[in-house]
Each structure stands twice: as C-alpha cells, then as structure tokens.
Amino acid sequence: MILVTGATGHVGNELVRRLTAAGEPVRAMTRRPAEARLPEGATAVYGDADDPASLAAAFTGVTGAFLMSAQGVGAADGPTHDRALAEAAARAGVRRVVKLSVLDGGAGSDVIARWHAAAEAAVTDPSYGLAWTLLRPGRFMSNALQWAGQLRAGDEVSTPFADRPAASVDPADLAEIAAIALTTDEHGGATHELSGPQTLTPAEELRILGETLGRAVRLRPLPDDVARTGMSRYGFPPEVVDAIMHRTLNSDRGAEVLPTVEKLLGRPARTFAQWAGEHADAFTPRS
Ligand SMILES: NC(=O)c1ccc[n+]([C@@H]2O[C@H](COP(=O)([O-])OP(=O)(O)OC[C@H]3O[C@@H](n4cnc5c(N)ncnc54)[C@H](OP(=O)(O)O)[C@@H]3O)[C@@H](O)[C@H]2O)c1
Numbered sequence: 305m306i307l308v309t310g311a312t313g314h315v316g317n318e319l320v321r322r323l324t325a326a327g328e329p330v331r332a333m334t335r336r337p338a339e340a341r342l343p344e345g346a347t348a349v350y351g352d353a354d355d356p357a358s359l360a361a362a363f364t365g366v367t368g369a370f371l372m373s374a375q376g377v378g379a380a381d382g383p384t385h386d387r388a389l390a391e392a393a394a395r396a397g398v399r400r401v402v403k404l405s406v407l408d409g410g411a412g413s414d415v416i417a418r419w420h421a422a423a424e425a426a427v428t429d430p431s432y433g434l435a436w437t438l439l440r441p442g443r444f445m446s447n448a449l450q451w452a453g454q455l456r457a458g459d460e461v462s463t464p465f466a467d468r469p470a471a472s473v474d475p476a477d478l479a480e481i482a483a484i485a486l487t488t489d490e491h492g493g494a495t496h497e498l499s500g501p502q503t504l505t506p507a508e509e510l511r512i513l514g515e516t517l518g519r520a521v522r523l524r525p526l527p528d529d530v531a532r533t534g535m536s537r538y539g540f541p542p543e544v545v546d547a548i549m550h551r552t553l554n555s556d557r558g559a560e561v562l563p564t565v566e567k568l569l570g571r572p573a574r575t576f577a578q579w580a581g582e583h584a585d586a587f588t589p590r591s
Contacts, residue, residue, distance in 0.1 A: 305365055306486055307398075309333045309351065309389060310372035312340060314446040315404060318479035319370055320346050328487060333362050353385035359392035368486040369393050371427060372404040377416050378544040383423035394432035400492070401434045402482045403427040407442040407497060407558055414547040435492040437485040441478055442499050442558040443470040445579040448509055455513075455521065455587040462524040464531035465552055466507045469559040471499035474574040477565050484568070499562040501573040509576050516580040517587055528553065 306323055310316035311332030323330045324345035334340050337348035351362035353373060363369065371393065373385035386403070393401050403424065410421020427436050451461045478498065485491035504512070507523050514521035528549065535545045565573035 305329050305331055305367060307331045307333060307349075307363060307366040307369040308346075309353075309362075309370060310374065310404070311342075311346075311348075312336075313372065313374070314444060314475040315478050315482070316370060316372060318476045319482050322479055322483045323486070326483070326487070331362065331366065353388050356388040356392065359388060360395070363392045363396035363398060366393075366396055366398050368400040368402075369398050370402050370404070370482055370486060373423065376540065376544075377419040377547075378541040379539075383419055383426060386423040386426045390426040390429065390432060390434070393434060399435055400437070400486055400489075401427060402437045402439060402485045402491075404478070404482075405438050405440045407440050407499075409438065409440050409495070414550070415541075415543045416547045416551065435489070437482075437491040437493075438495040439478055439482060439485075440495060440497045441473045443472045445472045445474050445500065445509075445576055446583075447472070448506075448513060448576075448580070449583070449586055451510070451513070452586045455517070455519075456589050459519055460522045460524055461510055462526050463506050463510070464526040464528065464534075466510075466523055466525040467505050468552055469503045469505045469556065471501070471503045471559055471561045472509070472576060473498055473500040473565065474576075474579045476579075477569065477574055481565070481568050496564050496568065497562055498564050499558075499560060499573070500565075501561060501575055503559045503561060504576055509580075512577050513580045513587065516577065516584055 306328055308316050308320050311320050312334050320330050320332050324343045330346040331349045332342050332346045333349050333351040335352050337350050340348040349362045352358050371389045375385040409424050410417050454461045510523050
C-alpha cells in the first residue's frame with residue numbers, strides 16, 4: 305500500500321493516477337475525503353498535518369509514502385508538517401518515502417533555506433531509518449493556474465515578476481519520478497534537482513498559453529511592490545517576504561535547465577506548451 309499525501313494537489317493527484325494505473329493499491333490522504341475524486345484502486349483517507357494524531361491511521365500498513373507539505377515558510381516555528389509526516393511514517397514502519405522539497409533544498413542562509421533544510425532533515429533523520437528520496441524542483445508550470453480566474457473572465461492577465469525567467473517543470477514529470485522512486489529501490493538516498501526543458505519568463509508562458517487557447521491574451525505587468533504587498537497581506541512574515549523578493553529579483557538559479565528529468569525518465573521533460581494543452585479547460589470561460 306502506498307500513501308500519497310497532498311493527494312488532491314498538482315503532484316499528488318497525478319501520482320495517484322499513475323500508481324493506480326500501474327496496479328498499485330493507493331491510499332490518498334486529504335482533509336476532505338468525502339470530496340476526493342479518485343481513480344479506481346485508490347481509497348481516500350482523512351489526514352491533517354496540523355493534527356499529528358490523525359496521521360497514525362493514514363500511515364498504518366503503508367510500505368511507501370509520498371510526503372508533501374503545504375505549510376508556508378514561517379507559518380510556524382519550524383516545518384511542523386514535515387516533522388509530523390516523517391514521524392508518522394517512521395512509527396508505522398514505512399520503508400520508502402519520497403519527499404517533495406524545493407530547488408536547492410536548504411542551501412543558503414536565509415529564512416527559506418533554513419526552513420527547507422529543517423524540512424529535509426526531518427525526513428532524512430537517520431534515527432527514522434527511512435529509505436528516502438528528495439525531489440527538489442524549481443517553479444511548477446501549474447503556477448500558471450493563478451491566471452485561470454482572469455482568463456475565464458477576460459483576455460488580460462495582471463502578474464508580477466513577468467520578466468523573471470524560470471525553467472518551470474510539469475508536476476506530471478515529478479509524479480512520474482516519484483512513482484518510480486516509490487516502487488523500486490533505485491532511488492534510495494538520492495536527491496534530484498529538477499527543472500523543465502526550457503527557460504521562459506511568465507510573459508513568454510502567457511504568450512504560449514494564449515496561442516494554445518487561440519486567444520489574443522494581454523499581459524499587464526504588476527510592479528514589484530504590488531507583489532510585496534500581496535505577500536504581506538497573504539500573511540507571510542516580513543523576513544519571508546524579503547527573502548522571496550531577494551531570491552526572485554537577484555537569482556537566476558531557477559532559470560537553469562537541468563538534465564535530471566530526461567536522465568531519470570529516458571525522454572525529454574514535458575514542455576510548457578504540452579502542459580498548457582492539457583490544462584486549457586481551466587482557462588476557458590464556463591458557458
Ligand atoms: N509551486 C511551485 O512552484 C513549487 C516549486 C517547488 C516546490 N514546490 C513544493 O510543492 C508543494 C506543493 O505541491 P502541489 O502544487 O502538488 O500542492 P498543491 O496543489 O498546492 O496542493 C496542496 C495539497 O496540500 C494538502 N494540504 C493542505 N493543507 C494540509 C494539511 N494541513 N494537512 C495535510 N494536507 C494538507 C491539500 O490537501 P487537502 O486540501 O485535500 O487536504 C492539497 O492536496 C509544496 O511543498 C511546495 O513547497 C512548489
């Protein structure tokens with residue numbers, strides 16, 4: 305039995321589909337099991353990382369687990385969700401775990417780096433004895449879904465950091481790699497830094513999306529300070545907002561195309577155009 309946390313999310317949902325298609329019995333963790341739409345072969349199970357006691361039942365009898373946390377950096381004193389998930393996995397005697405981390409993990413010294421270093425350490429803690437694999441992706445192509453509301457309502461998209469490049473990765477590629485790591489012994493102890501196949505700015509991604517939709521979409525770039533204000537309003541602590549702004553404006557690390565997806569999957573990483581084609585419905589006005 306494989307447990308997928310974040311089973312209703314971009315990576316988790318795709319992972320549930322892949323594992324069940326391969327005949328693996330899957331438990332799909334969500335805080336709202338009654339609402340989960342799952343393929344045959346998957347069973348929804350309640351679990352909330354804010355309530356560690358709820359995790360025991362979800363992890364019982366599980367041999368492999370996909371661990372993801374939706375907890376924002378700075379939302380607690382440390383990554384309590386990652387700690388709760390890793391502890392639940394260890395207590396249940398889970399053998400293989402795949403942790404969804406971020407590009408560069410804990411490298412660096414800012415608040416974001418410290419958070420992710422602690423999150424990864426929770427999973428790789430030798431006393432837990434987990435056979436872990438760390439996935440460290442850069443920006444997700446699915447972040448473009450933040451434009452869905454605007455593009456269902458009209459043809460203009462307001463977005464910050466429109467000229468900041470990134471080699472966005474398709475969550476489906478991450479799910480395919482996670483599925484391999486959860487069902488074979490090939491990736492125990494491995495850390496995979498992952499990107500998509502090309503470097504694009506949000507402005508370029510929007511152009512590709514417009515071409516896919518066959519619509520003349522327009523970009524209205526938002527100034528950096530609007531992004532800063534939005535993050536503060538969203539509840540990010542000031543130190544985290546500063547770190548996000550600094551990283552976004554001063555580092556091109558996420559723009560680097562990495563060979564990992566192709567190396568691991570034996571085929572090129574999926575392109576933004578492919579992703580856009582498969583998610584066009586999300587941007588199409590409801591009739
Ligand atoms: N977006 C990016 O560009 C990017 C880049 C690198 C790494 N990442 C990492 O990728 C992860 C996000 O993955 P994703 O996009 O697949 O997720 P997502 O689509 O944002 O979905 C979030 C998932 O988290 C679950 N969740 C939320 N609160 C929870 C809680 N208290 N306890 C248990 N589950 C909870 C939700 O499940 P329910 O609501 O059903 O309970 C949902 O399945 C994050 O860890 C992020 O750091 C993202």
